[in-house]
Amino acid sequence: MSEQMHHPYAPSQPPGQPPNQPPNEAQYEGQNQAQPPYAPLAGPGHPYPYPAPGQVWNQAGQQPFGAPPRQRNGLAVTAIVMSAVALLASLGVVAFIAVGVAGGGSGVLTGQVAPAGGAVSSGVLVPALTTVIEDDGGSVEQVSCPDSSAVGQGLVTVCHGSVDGFDWTGIVVFEDSSGTFTLQEL
Template sequence: MSHPSNPYGPPQPQPAQLVHPAQAAQPHPYPAPGQVWSQPVMPPYGAPPRQRNGLAIAAIAISVVSLLASLGVVGFIAVSSAADPSWVLQGEVRPAGSAVSAADLESALTKLVEDDGGSVDEIVCPGSSAVGQGLVAVCHGSVDGFDWTGLVVFEDESGTFTVNQL
């Protein structure tokens, strides 16, 4: 009757193991006298380890975050620029001869700034401004509670002008 071997019991006799003749003649690690020693042949390398997709996923995630951030900046600029009044306005004033009076220019500037969304407290222009291509008048005042300076550049003799709000 055969019982499984007990690791804690007395040793059981083992059946004789057969040795193949090729196994019996194991090569010696050193060459015999007169033989040329050669370097042992290394087994071929296995397949390279499979790359993970972590780098690709990280690149896609960074791209998406960058795209969303840039869209946010563009949106912020669009909303904030729509709320602020323009920096350059164009208008027209009727000159008396080759000059325009301070009251007429102040009235034209007040209308332009208010049409652009500003609240004019006061605008003061020089007593009389010459009208002609490239001639300039500087007006000062208060718009939306802040100091305001407008550089009025006349484009022609008919009173068409551009004002740069400084």
């Protein structure tokens, strides 16, 4: 006795029926079935048994539904957000520059004094500080420094006064023993 192999995806075929052939309707008479043993995969009048590409059919194979709508606004939202970020960043840079220009001086100034015996007197340091501040655009009303300040790498002197109508404090840091200094205005 020879057994026929049934394709696992083919509709159930009675024994002796050639594969891919519709079953004989006479075999099912009297079984009182409302539907044939296989259901059509496409709607009425459809030329082939599968939905057309991009269409979805309901279980009864009756009505096609279009493919789901595509989301197309994601790129536009991303572009708007990135534009807003770029605008805010450029406004921040402009504000930073405006505050720096409006603030007057650069904050750290450099100068040179002539020390005598490893120290500099107030009479030499005050005119040097006044020149450095005025060269930076400030208006010096009054500056006072200690009577004698040691000059050497990393040595510090603090001076006080009035510049541009405001109380002023300047920190003088000597860079070397020849009198080169930096002035940090507070």
